[in-house]
Amino acid sequence: MKDTALLPLTLLLIPALVKCQQSTNFTRPVFLCGGQITGEQGYIGSEGFPAPYPPNKKCSWIVTVPQGRVVILSFRHMDLETDPICRYDHVSVYNGNSASAGRLGRFCGTFRPGAVMSTSNSLLIEMESDNDSAGKGFLAMYTAGLPHEKENQFCGGKLVKPQGSFKTPNWPEKTYPTGISCSWHIVSRPNEFIELKFEKFGIENDNYCRYDYVAVFNGGKSVEAERVGKFCGDSPPDPIISEGNEMLVQFVSDLSVTADGFLAKYDVRRKMGADGQPLPLPTTTTTTTTTKAPRRKVIASPINLCRQKCRRKGTLQSNFCASDFVISGQVMNVVPSGQTLLATISVINTYKAGNLQTRQVGDNTIAKMVVVCKRCPVLKRGTSYTLMGPVDQQGRGRILPDSFFLIYKAQQHQVLTKLTSRRC
Template identity: 45%
Template sequence: MMWFIVTNLALWVMLVGQGSCQPNFPRTTCGGDLEGDTGEFASPGFPQNYRPNLNCVWNIKVPEGRVIFLSFRFFALEMNARCMYDYVSVFNGRAQDAQRLGKFCGTFRPGALVSTSNEIVVKMVTDDSTDNRGFLASFSSGEPHKQIATESFCGGRLEKEFGSFKSLNWPESNYPPGVTCSWHIIGAKDKVIELRFDKFDLEEDLYCRYDYMSIFDGKSDSAQRISKLCGSEVPRTIRSTGNQLFVQFVSDLTVTADGFLAKYSIQDQGSSGSGSTIKSVTYKTTMAPAVTTTSPMIDPCTKACKRTGTMQTNFCTKEFVIVGKVLVIQQRDGAKLLRIAVIRSFKTGRLETSQRRRGDVAKIMLPCPRCPKLKKGKVYIFMGAVDPSGVGVILPDSFVVNFKSKLLNILNNIAQRKSC
């Protein structure tokens, strides 16, 4: 009992009024509808441990024209790197396809969140095994364009003619892990929005899978994505095609960085701004400089684990085509890095190989570690892309098949016909 009191002293102080000797925890139920300017809610049974097999949904609504500021005052759920077992998810609205503002677990208290409308949904799910103390949360309503005095929140709706927004803790320290922030910038119907960055420094990754900023040319994350950004290179100025821009910032539960400072201005549609409406995305890598492509990036792990196209179409469109044996499979920053003993090369493009006593060895990366499923010691036909550092890239839908002698004959015929 003494441990309980000491470890939660800060929480009790917030909830106990002066002159009161008992904590006033909110009544806890498994979900429900919460309406009003302010409110509190907690996991069932809080401050005692929550039960297994919960599926609780809280629908929170504040007055029209206002947004919701949500903060977790206490948080302790079962820990898992991907929050697969016990977790709390927060959604930006009540629609079935509402944007998820975050999915949280463990004992790290999530950063405060701001909605872009007057409704949010909070969902708590638990499995049938490990339990923990749960959570205590509070919400309040506010004007879309107002900044919270403590600046402990991020996100919201921005409607002034010009303004700025930044990552949490900027510029004093790194942004925190495990946050999701969304800014909805809105101008008059005949206006466009120009967005530029004075500072930008997020965790680097070739495919921006961990900490990243996504920018959408519209009112939500279902609009056309203009860019997905990470790394330390300051992005170029971005200009919308219409009167709305949606900016989303996500950080995972591990490495953090300085963060960002962004400024926007709402301009006449015909004005000659310094930005660009070209749909582009910057891929960052710690192995080589950034590469810019005119195709919007898709998270590789959203692709189905099934190869697409035929052997001939892939032979013609992919940068490299090799037959090789898997020598090594290494876990590398959430991906897999393979070393492949090259048995036969049909196309190599920019794929770099190192000379070994028994032949060439190539490096191939699998950004999505779950697929394709490859085994050490097996021989495969690989067809894929090449990153700027000369490492092959195999996605879940890339053409990778077990080697068979009859397939070698087909590859020889395609190469000899030169039909690409």
């Protein structure tokens, strides 16, 4: 546990500012949905914090500090709907005054992220919420910091050479600075992969790496579903090999204890075929793009589908293998979403998951379903169904006019359990 004596005095005073109204010298801060914020330090909170934040809102705050300074943002409280890749309620932080600037992080759940630092005197914070599962939101402190004094103290960037190295700021002369966030995006060519090795490693130790840490991701984005690992302490991780031709390495330090930092090296290698020979480097046009295009067209244009008769086809057994997912669950909520309906399902049993994304909300496992045609079929709130069908690119189940669904009965469980043991 961190020694609170190391934290700035202002951080220790925030509970009094937020929770108390006893002193005549202070009033409870009122946190609004977004705004333009200037000054050398202050606090930003979700709308109404510490009361639960409202649903279906998007709030944006632009923080501007004096010229020649940078913005350091430190989260003091985080309580948003939990999802592995923060698809529902989330807070995004951008390195500038618009969303076109590079995104420094996307956060949700109850895990408090490390400090985030801009490279200019402005920072954009955006919070979005969907229609359910609200928490208390977030509270963050911003301060105006000094940019690094030496050019080699800046960290992060895009690395495209076949071999290279990178390190934390100040390595090896002294410990890394507090309150920074650095991201190195390593990119190679198709049919190549990346091997990452940490030659030296010393990051503030914590059993859960909550304060200072290094996170490594497959691909070029810091999404939890692609995270390979999160590391801290004084033992270097084993060598890490990417699944594809991109890797993202993110380093975060908070506002107190620091350590030596790290020195990392990477090598780009060619993938080998079954014959032991290096795979050829493909052209920029890949079969992946070609095969995905028809699916995107269907998802975006449900009009023709909705002209079909609302009638399920086949049987429970014949549809089992043809479906990406098979679950039983109770409808918790159904709300309009453009030309479709979005249903929230509390899962009773999962017989086939495929790419269907679920999340834990209290004691319930929740899945999202898109009812492509509003009146076909009709899912009633509070009713339990056996549902099966395809999964879209966002991990949501799709209910079509000819999708096979039944009002759930206990005897279906035995039949579906037997089907799961058979080979399709």
